[in-house]
Amino acid sequence: MHSLLVLAAPVALMVPWLAQSGDVSGEAGALSAASAPQCDAARAAEDDAPPLVNPLSAMHQSSTARQVRIEQRVVVRITPTAPSSRGTPLASLPQRAVSPRFEERGKEKCVALDSIAGVQTGSGNRLVLFLRDRRMISVNLEKSCRARDFYSGFYVERNKDGRLCVDRDRLQSRTGARCEVEVMRQLVEVTE
Numbered sequence: 001m002h003s004l005l006v007l008a009a010p011v012a013l014m015v016p017w018l019a020q021s022g023d024v025s026g027e028a029g030a031l032s033a034a035s036a037p038q039c040d041a042a043r044a045a046e047d048d049a050p051p052l053v054n055p056l057s058a059m060h061q062s063s064t065a066r067q068v069r070i071e072q073r074v075v076v077r078i079t080p081t082a083p084s085s086r087g088t089p090l091a092s093l094p095q096r097a098v099s100p101r102f103e104e105r106g107k108e109k110c111v112a113l114d115s116i117a118g119v120q121t122g123s124g125n126r127l128v129l130f131l132r133d134r135r136m137i138s139v140n141l142e143k144s145c146r147a148r149d150f151y152s153g154f155y156v157e158r159n160k161d162g163r164l165c166v167d168r169d170r171l172q173s174r175t176g177a178r179c180e181v182e183v184m185r186q187l188v189e190v191t192e
Contacts, residue, residue, distance in 0.1 A: 073157065074158040078154055078156070081130060104187060105185065107185055109184070111184065115132050117131060118130045124147060125179075128187065135186060140182050141179040142179050145177060149175055156170070167180070
């Protein structure tokens with residue numbers, strides 16, 4: 001039964017086309033004309049329609065100036081690094097039983113995005129940035145943000161100056177959380 005419909009469908013689609021072109025016999029033409037009346041208003045509207053114009057030639061002939069604005073948006077992704085590949089200054093020293101202690105010193109206002117080698121989540125709303133020059137920067141996010149949302153790194157839009165700055169830039173996690181950077185401080189190892 002389905003094969004008969006498959007064969008009949010193209011023929012059924014061609015009947016109206018044949019009726020319009022006048023190739024159908026008088027009875028079929030009268031049948032199609034009676035079953036589908038034509039509107040004289042539609043024919044009049046087709047006759048009054050403006051002629052088709054090539055859009056490219058119309059654009060070149062117009063005297064008005066047009067302007068195109070192209071904007072570019074660059075998003076940088078900072079990924080977490082494995083503890084062994086961080087390149088901390090202590091990585092080359094023999095392992096001790098006591099882990100090193102770090103202290104926050106000196107506030108940073110901005111950090112170059114190109115100098116960030118990786119990120120690690122800290123406690124609460126704190127991230128630790130590992131820089132290519134072997135420095136570590138502690139980043140405090142706004143109070144409503146959690147550092148664990150940034151376990152797989154973050155995205156940040158590159159500004160004209162190419163830097164990540166306090167009270168200006170917002171970090172976006174891969175889960176969609178957007179947090180502003182409130183405070184940045186350098187982490188320095190404390191020697192006892």
